[in-house]
Amino acid sequence: MKPIEQMQTPDPRNVEHWRADFPILGERVHGRPLVYLDNGATTQKPAAVIYAENAYYRHSNANVHRGVHLLSQRATDSFEAARAKIARFINAQRPEEIVFVRGTTEAINLVAQSYARPQIKPGDEILISAMEHHSNIVPWQLVCEQTGAALKVVPIDDTGALDADAYERLFSERTRLVAMTHLANALGSINPVERIVAGAHARGVPVLLDGAQAIAHLPVDVRAIDCDFYAFSGHKVYGPTGIGVLYARAALLEAMPPWQGGGDMIRSVTFEKTEYNEIPWKFEAGTPNIAGAIALGAALDYVDSIGMEVIAAHENELLAYATDALRVIPGLRFIGTARDKASILSFVLDGVHAHDVGTILDHHGIAVRAGHHCAMPVMQRFGVPATVRASLALYNTHQDIDALIEGLGKVREIFGT
Numbered sequence: 001m002k003p004i005e006q007m008q009t010p011d012p013r014n015v016e017h018w019r020a021d022f023p024i025l026g027e028r029v030h031g032r033p034l035v036y037l038d039n040g041a042t043t044q045k046p047a048a049v050i051y052a053e054n055a056y057y058r059h060s061n062a063n064v065h066r067g068v069h070l071l072s073q074r075a076t077d078s079f080e081a082a083r084a085k086i087a088r089f090i091n092a093q094r095p096e097e098i099v100f101v102r103g104t105t106e107a108i109n110l111v112a113q114s115y116a117r118p119q120i121k122p123g124d125e126i127l128i129s130a131m132e133h134h135s136n137i138v139p140w141q142l143v144c145e146q147t148g149a150a151l152k153v154v155p156i157d158d159t160g161a162l163d164a165d166a167y168e169r170l171f172s173e174r175t176r177l178v179a180m181t182h183l184a185n186a187l188g189s190i191n192p193v194e195r196i197v198a199g200a201h202a203r204g205v206p207v208l209l210d211g212a213q214a215i216a217h218l219p220v221d222v223r224a225i226d227c228d229f230y231a232f233s234g235h236k237v238y239g240p241t242g243i244g245v246l247y248a249r250a251a252l253l254e255a256m257p258p259w260q261g262g263g264d265m266i267r268s269v270t271f272e273k274t275e276y277n278e279i280p281w282k283f284e285a286g287t288p289n290i291a292g293a294i295a296l297g298a299a300l301d302y303v304d305s306i307g308m309e310v311i312a313a314h315e316n317e318l319l320a321y322a323t324d325a326l327r328v329i330p331g332l333r334f335i336g337t338a339r340d341k342a343s344i345l346s347f348v349l350d351g352v353h354a355h356d357v358g359t360i361l362d363h364h365g366i367a368v369r370a371g372h373h374c375a376m377p378v379m380q381r382f383g384v385p386a387t388v389r390a391s392l393a394l395y396n397t398h399q400d401i402d403a404l405i406e407g408l409g410k411v412r413e414i415f416g417t
């Protein structure tokens with residue numbers, strides 16, 4: 001990512017325009033205007049995305065890759081155009097490197113079962129980090145159980161940043177894959193992905209990146225990063241739920257066996273032998289989430305219309321504002337203070353359980369996450385059962401942060417802390 005000074009200065013007037021694109025931001029919650037700060041869990045959808053889903057069902061609905069009739073051709077064209085758009089968005093070399101899946105979780109499981117499992121032997125090692133979401137832990141634990149491989153975990157320091165020396169040290173002759181997050185959902189730490197990939201490739205080890213958070217907050221260029229796999233979910237980047245993406249180098253996809261069997265992933269079937277379809281369709285058994293893929297394309301168009309660097313600059317400015325304002329609240333401790341950080345404010349308040357904070361904030365119309373954020377090992381690392389997490393998106397404002405601070409004041413009043 002470029003240094004902030006080189007990015008365009010965000011024009012705060014634009015935020016009001018952007019907000020107007022998100023109908024749900026007009027909702028009231030417990031009689032208050034909605035302050036939505038749970039973007040790490042899922043983002044809200046602009047009208048363009050809602051419209052794209054709606055328009056698809058009104059004008060184009062048919063199954064893809066099958067019919068000779070007009071609607072089926074329309075649906076297929078739009079579905080495949082969305083794939084090409086996604087390839088451009090992350091700078092993949094070819095649309096065939098984009099596999100549609102349900103989300104990050106399914107993408108990682110696909111790589112675990114179709115890439116890793118068939119070639120991993122007892123005693124082999126898979127390298128992950130201590131800041132991973134359960135989606136980037138459990139699929140590897142399953143593969144380890146299935147193959148007799150071992151999971152190695154790169155530690156993080158007290159700020160929540162990856163221990164880069166330990167990363168280098170943890171490689172062995174038996175390391176077969178590195179799987180790491182690009183942007184940690186419970187901490188906000190940005191991993192040095194280019195360095196991670198270079199370190200692994202120097203030893204001939206491929207790298208999967210969990211981009212579930214990064215895709216909405218950082219410019220992502222899979223060729224510049226040089227990763228082998230990149231996974232993300234549509235719903236965290238202003239698109240619908242139930243659609244996501246696995247990017248993989250074409251050569252890897254070619255070599256991998258299919259993941260699920262069924263319609264669309266075959267070229268010909270007899271009871272003796274089935275010939276599989278070409279990539280990426282070899283990995284897309286069954287009727288896909290056609291409307292979801294098209295609407296994800298619309299979401300990425302929307303992001304492009306503002307520009308990821310403009311969004312990142314806006315969110316970084318808000319993150320700095322919020323960090324300074326929260327820092328001075330007595331009894332508040334941040335969990336996750338890495339130097340390279342984006343979009344996430346995770347914290348605990350002395351003497352108040354995170355769930356109570358979340359509930360009181362909700363009564364004031366403020367939506368935050370309270371819990372372990374599907375990253376229980378991170379909570380264990382920092383010795384807390386749960387944190388409160390406020391997570392930003394392009395439509396958040398200084399007023400949202402001010403409301404959060406006022407809400408936290410109410411919490412402290414109620415609990416007398």
Ligand SMILES: *Cc1c(COP(=O)(O)O)cnc(C)c1O
Pocket residue numbers: 040041102103104105106133135136181183184185210211212213233236
């Ligand atoms: C949300 C998230 C996931 C899981 O995404 P799903 O959409 O639930 O599959 C994985 N990793 C990270 C870092 C996340 O934030």
